Amino acid sequence: MALSDMAARNAKPGKKMYKLADEYGLYLQVNPIGTKRWYFKFAYNGKESRIAFGAYPLVSLSRARDKRDEARLMILDGIHPKQKRIAEKEAEEDALNTFEKMAREWSQQMLRRRRWSETHANRIWRDMEKHVLPVIGQRHVAELKTKDLLVPLRVVEANDRLELASRLKQRITDIMGYAVQCGVIDRNPAKDMAGALMPPRVTHRPALRLERLPEFLTKLDYYYGRRLTKLAIQFTLLTFSRSSEIRLARWSEFDIERAIWIIPAERTPIPGVKFSYRGAKMQSEHIVPLSRQTLAVLAEIRTISGEGELLFPGDHSLIKPMSENTVNNALRTMGYDTAKELCGHGFRTMACSALIESGKWSRDAIERQMSHQERNAVRAAYIHKAEHIVERKLIMQWWGDYLDAVSREFVVPYEFEVG
Template sequence: MALTDAAVRNAKPNGDKAYKLSDEKGLYLIVTANGGKWWRLDYRHDGKRKTLSLGTYPETTLKEAREKRDEARKAVSQGIDPSRQRRVSKLKERIARENSFENIAKEWAGRQANRWTPDHHDRVVTSLAADIFPELGEFPVNEITAQDLLKALRKIEARGAHETAGRVLQRCGAVFKYAIVTGRCTYNPAADLRGSLTPVKVTHRAALKASEMPEFLDRLANYDGHVQTRLAIQLLMLTFVRPGELRGAAWQEFDFDLSEWRIPAERMKMRDEHIVPLSRQAVDVLHQLHVINGAYPLVFPGANKPHQPMSENTVLFALYRMGYHGRATGHGFRATASTILNELGYNHDAIERQLAHAPRDKIRAAYNRAQYLPERRKLMQDWADIIDGFKNGAKVIPIRRNG
């Protein structure tokens, strides 16, 4: 006789033993000694008697248990073992969770430790966590379509962050490439989205022209802010390193006997040690800084936390204060030096090497690690002398090249 909802609902424990209430077609309810109610289905597959769990009551009602029974019996009639089918399904679900876009993206980012600085790693993961993980993070990486990805990118564009959308697309493309080579998917949807985003007008970081240098140097000499900030700007101009490389500078990186600053690979954008020959003027600035900060490991310690670098906005805000908002940035000194030195006819490759612009050819990059160093020593001293010349009203006269 078939069970009823009332019979299932009113079934009570019977002593210390579990008992069974039968329904139809192999379905029955186990009532345990502590009052638990478990749906079970007995069936035969390949001549063997097997039992399948169909859930608990009241989470699974009598009607739902019968629907599950019918699905299982249909599978059996097709030669499928529903118990094995369930195990396979759970395995697929587990693999899908493990191979979610978020997990693969974090794995990919973690593999870049020998190429990225910790700050860059954090920026990449943070951007994905903010803009992609909420939309696609839980999706299995092999199920994401170009339309799925475009929908997420359109939300970034909708807030006007077109440049961010482009960077996120590039990073997603790298994640999919990694998933492909590691066997987790076969298709890179990011590749199909080239040209689908709003083009971004490239705006270079504000940089001073040669004609603006005399006035800038005069304002810097009369800067009334913290002396450490003024010296930081001076050293940034003299060495044209990246602002982050300057902020993290430690005294142990400097060899004053050789007049050399060796920035360790882990602090460089391209993860390769960088040699900065120091001009006499740069050494003088460092001696002034040592009087102020020589007791600390860092050349530019933070005001409130001396064992951490000064704020990344210190130089930029000082330039604002000097009247150069939108006209100059810390990073812009690199462009200023590059432009002037190239105009004066200095070896372009030596300039690029001093800027730590890595060649695309990895073999060439390894070969050029210290290439042009003697020439770069002269270059850096000449550059410091050129800056001094600006103070005295000297002008840059570009060299005209043939061809």
């Protein structure tokens, strides 16, 4: 007997679930909590199954019967209604696999794995939103070919922002690689972008030959500019750290008793100072052992800026850092062409050359102290974990002693022995 709409509407919940049958396998299930749901019971290849059609009265009796009849026709055509619904749902979900969705999931994964800081992730996402997502964000990743992925990059390249284009190319490659890992696509078309863009221009970082160290140290000794600037040059030479790591250094990062400087992955931003959140360049904590010479320089610096937060505050404000041009301006005052002869970053080149030429230190220890990024993932994991801190302490003290020695006369690194 067919079910009436009045009977369905007036059905009251009982202590147990019960069913009100309609025709051809359709029934209304009435639950103890008062909810009512339509189900269609059927047999397919000799096996009994059922499929839900939704809640009553949202789905009316008439609509439930229509759904039942559609399902019966599918069965006659050899189609399992439930499997068809699953396939349709999967197709709907797959249709949502746009480049932007994959990009968001990839970005969240990088954060969960602590590969990025929140600030770094936000910077990357801003670049994606500005240059990439407006062009290919709403397209399904499966339909994106190499030529499609290159479209937003060509625009950035045309604006002569080659470094940004290179970074975005790497991000797109990683996102499409994530889509492969998720099973959304079978291969990564972004890998075929290799060589398609102009490479970023290599910035020449001039450095003196080691033979000129005595000359430089003599000129530095006679430098009569701002005292804190001279100390900044000495500190940079002794630690061979990067400019932003030094300019934005806080006193709280130094453990004088243990003779180490711990550069954080990210710093608390200084209001009004661009990029003041920057810490160690590789986005992971970096340890700099402090030689006796560096500790002596720090003691002098403390007499000038020890009451504040920053090691190297600017001329006009104790809460804002020294200008990024300060060291290079001083080098020009000393007579060096910072475009061709020597710049502040060149101290890193000079220190690295001396350490390698000495033949005393392992490559891993030098690379770790230089805070270079290891391209080999296995080596990177090993180096980061071990850190070679004992050898690195010896390296930094050797470098401090070497600078003392060459201030009197030049000694080739491999012949220098600490007395």
